[in-house]
Amino acid sequence: MREEVLVVRRESLFGAQQPQGYIPVQKGFSYLRACRRHSFFAPRHKVENDPTLKQIIPYCVLCWEGRILVVVRKKTQSEARLHGLASVGVGGHITPADGDPADFDRLLLAGFLRELSEEVHVRTPWRATLCGFLNDDSNSVGSVHFGFVYRVECAAAPVVAETEKMRGGLVDASTLTPPEGTRWESWSQILVEAAPLWLNAPPAMSAEPFLITRP
Incomplete structure (x- = not known):
């Protein structure tokens, strides 16, 4: 059976605009509505x-005690264009198993929770804030993806679950640099440069999908 993923038409998402980079959630409500x-x-x-x-x-950025989980994607990972690149975020596609587009908020939440559980081990409690959105049309990967950026504040150190697909470690949030011999993938480069905008951003609303908590 062929895999299906959740998409939105560029024209429906952006209209005449072509925003690039990180967009804080307060400036991106139109993208959520679309x-x-x-x-x-x-x-x-x-x-x-x-x-x-x-x-x-x-796209989930995992934080713990002033540090961020940084991962490097191995050649066994499905997206070949990201092999060997470092990332401050983990995440992936939303599929029909996650729910129905008619209830987008519930669908987004299900996809977020599934990706979080598949890629990393995160012990409860944790708190996730929708900080903003990512769009980068400068390369072949970014031109076909649109990111919902979540900052996940963890009570215990997060660790990589899919060790056959990526390796990872915690890096001080104030001095974010990629591991030696690697470079950031484009979304991570954007987020590193925009860190002051999302590292301490409060939730836009106190309800899902803006704020997700697990006690």
């Missing part, structure tokens, strides 16, 4: 190289 109204599932093999469609990605 995803609520216009997202749908499409075969992954048809959308991977189609910049008229944006694949919606929950």
